[in-house]
Amino acid sequence: xxxxxxxxxxxxxxxxxxxxxxxxYVCDGTGMLTLETWKQMGAERLSDLPQLYVIFDxxxxxxxxxxATLQHxxxxxxxxxxxxxxxxxGGICHQLMSEGVVLPGEVVVGADSxxxxxxxxxxxxxxxxxxxxxxxxLNGETWFRVPDSISIYLSGSLxxxxxxxxLALSYVSTLGMDGGxxxxxxxxxxxxxxxxxxxxxxxxxxxxETGAKTGMFYADDVxxxxxxxxxxxxxxxxxxxxxxSRELEFDLADIVPLVAIPDRVDTVKPVQxxxxxxxxxxxxxxxxxxxxxxxxxxxxxxxxxxxxxxxIVVPASRAVLAEAIRTGVLADLVGAGxxxxxxxxxxxxxxxxxxxxxxxxxxxxxxxxxxxRMGVGGEIYLSSVATAATSxxxxxxxxxxxx
Amino acid sequence: xxxxxxxxxxxxDIDTDVIIAGRYLRTKDHGIWVSHVFExxxxxxxxxxxxxxxxxxxxxxxxxxxEQAAIALRDAGVTAVIAPSFARIFFRNAINVGLPAIECSxxxxxxxxxxxxxxxxxxxxxGSRYPIRPLSPRMQEILxxxxxxxxxxxxx
Numbered sequence: 302x303x304x305x306x307x308x309x310x311x312x313x314x315x316x317x318x319x320x321x322x323x324x325x326y327v328c329d330g331t332g333m334l335t336l337e338t339w340k341q342m343g344a345e346r347l348s349d350l351p352q353l354y355v356i357f358d359x360x361x362x363x364x365x366x367x368x369a370t371l372q373h374x375x376x377x378x379x380x381x382x383x384x385x386x387x388x389x390x391g392g393i394c395h396q397l398m399s400e401g402v403v404l405p406g407e408v409v410v411g412a413d414s415x416x417x418x419x420x421x422x423x424x425x426x427x428x429x430x431x432x433x434x435x436x437x438x439l440n441g442e443t444w445f446r447v448p449d450s451i452s453i454y455l456s457g458s459l460x461x462x463x464x465x466x467x468l469a470l471s472y473v474s475t476l477g478m479d480g481g482x483x484x485x486x487x488x489x490x491x492x493x494x495x496x497x498x499x500x501x502x503x504x505x506x507x508x509x510e511t512g513a514k515t516g517m518f519y520a521d522d523v524x525x526x527x528x529x530x531x532x533x534x535x536x537x538x539x540x541x542x543x544x545x546s547r548e549l550e551f552d553l554a555d556i557v558p559l560v561a562i563p564d565r566v567d568t569v570k571p572v573q574x575x576x577x578x579x580x581x582x583x584x585x586x587x588x589x590x591x592x593x594x595x596x597x598x599x600x601x602x603x604x605x606x607x608x609x610x611x612x613i614v615v616p617a618s619r620a621v622l623a624e625a626i627r628t629g630v631l632a633d634l635v636g637a638g639x640x641x642x643x644x645x646x647x648x649x650x651x652x653x654x655x656x657x658x659x660x661x662x663x664x665x666x667x668x669x670x671x672x673x674r675m676g677v678g679g680e681i682y683l684s685s686v687a688t689a690a691t692s693x694x695x696x697x698x699x700x701x702x703x704x
Numbered sequence: 705x706x707x708x709x710x711x712x713x714x715x716x717d718i719d720t721d722v723i724i725a726g727r728y729l730r731t732k733d734h735g736i737w738v739s740h741v742f743e744x745x746x747x748x749x750x751x752x753x754x755x756x757x758x759x760x761x762x763x764x765x766x767x768x769x770x771e772q773a774a775i776a777l778r779d780a781g782v783t784a785v786i787a788p789s790f791a792r793i794f795f796r797n798a799i800n801v802g803l804p805a806i807e808c809s810x811x812x813x814x815x816x817x818x819x820x821x822x823x824x825x826x827x828x829x830x831g832s833r834y835p836i837r838p839l840s841p842r843m844q845e846i847l848x849x850x851x852x853x854x855x856x857x858x859x860x
Binding site (some may be wrong): 317330333334337338341342343360364367368371412413414416428429430431432433435436439440444446478479482483512514544565650651652670671672673674677 | 717719721722725726727729730731732744762763765766768769770771772774786789791792793794796797801840841842851852853855856
């Protein structure tokens with residue numbers, strides 16, 4: 302009787318295992334350091350065991366010549382090796398991994414902390430640093446400590462206007478910024494069946510904000526249908542009775558729109574407690590909330606109106622952008638005065654394309670609001686897409702309509 | 705492994721954005737990371753990291769996986785980081801670049817001499833010894849080699 306992590310890693314919680322990696326990905330930032338470190342290890346060829354990916358998303362396109370020169374080196378290497386390569390505008394690494402690439406039961410590592418995101422497919426997916434990644438390029442495997450698992454049991458269904466992001470902020474608030482350290486979060490219960498893949502990706506994405514190694518959903522009919530639509534045939538994973546180190550329960554119907562206030566993701570308040578807080582910028586996007594369903598929800602709210610504050614929308618991938626063009630969602634956003642950025646991470650990490658000035662306040666759908674992260678002296682509040690879009694129209698934090 | 709340094713006391717939940725901000729990451733010049741380490745926490749800290757032991761609160765190194773955070777501390781001359789708990793990616797990164805990350809609870813007095821002996825399993829400060837949580841055998845091997853690069857160079 303095993304948790305999903307124990308099943309995939311093939312050992313009991315607390316044991317150390319060496320495990321072949323199925324997929325390993327780096328972004329433009331961590332990829333440069335990975336390449337440098339891999340060369341220092343004396344390697345001459347890449348391991349052919351895992352599928353290896355280099356994905357430009359963090360500062361893409363480059364913000365200055367220094368970055369461009371570093372990216373040039375990594376691009377040349379990626380194109381000259383047996384690596385999968387996605388250049389600027391392709392999208393965020395975690396999103397590309399979620400568009401029919403990562404499959405249930407796989408071991409997936411990314412050189413980015415939010416590589417826990419594809420755990421939504423029932424994979425064991427986690428973030429690494431550059432040197433661990435370099436060793437995987439060299440050897441194709443790595444060591445893991447099989448994590449204890451925390452159950453997040455969900456019942457009921459979310460009310461209209463309330464999003465998976467609100468639930469994510471809620472569980473991060475309950476666990477705290479280190480409540481999940483060294484553990485895996487397993488989302489269980491009947492309530493999971495009401496959550497589409499996009500919601501599951503959002504929920505797994507925030508798991509690292511509790512310190513967790515990964516967040517996971519068991520592959521079910523929702524997973525099977527989603528992946529079938531992307532040409533992948535997979536089977537559901539059946540949960541077994543197992544031992545959790547801690548169990549949390551949430552009735553989805555009780556979740557209300559929330560905002561995380563600076564500078565901690567685990568410090569949340571109901572949106573209505575912050576209503577009227579004046580904003581300088583709204584940012585809708587990232588690996589948390591930049592998927593098509595997110596853009597469509599934002600468009601539905603702003604369509605036919607004008608945003609009252611500068612509003613940056615960054616699709617998570619080229620496929621998301623293309624779908625938003627096809628369905629008219631993009632036209633609705635642009636018509637409402639939103640600015641559209643290149644698919645990728647956008648200003649989330651404070652490097653380009655929408656950083657904040659001293660004293661400015663941003664309401665963002667991202668996953669981190671650390672001090673100075675989006676610009677020195679700027680403050681970041683985190684919310685759902687519905688809260689962000691509703692607030693963009695008002696120019697101040699405003700609660701979305703809840704059914 | 706043994707070592708010592710003067711304590712720099714930091715609070716809980718120090719994130720890697722605070723250790724080295726995203727705006728300084730795009731370079732191969734480690735000196736830039738060293739000169740801007742902890743800039744958003746206290747700009748004066750960068751100049752006095754050499755020969756120190758950081759004694760922090762829980763969950764040190766949370767957030768971004770940026771390995772530059774661990775490299776910046778190592779290259780700034782930090783001898784070790786001691787905290788009751790670490791964020792797991794930083795923990796692996798630190799050991800992988802040869803920076804001892806020591807899980808241990810002790811109260812910190814700024815500037816006090818702190819000694820540690822990983823093999824013997826203790827940290828000493830203010831005349832008292834505190835037990836540490838031992839590293840896994842693999843992590844001990846990696847740290848003993850001076851980091852994962854040296855480890856792999858000697859294992860090939």
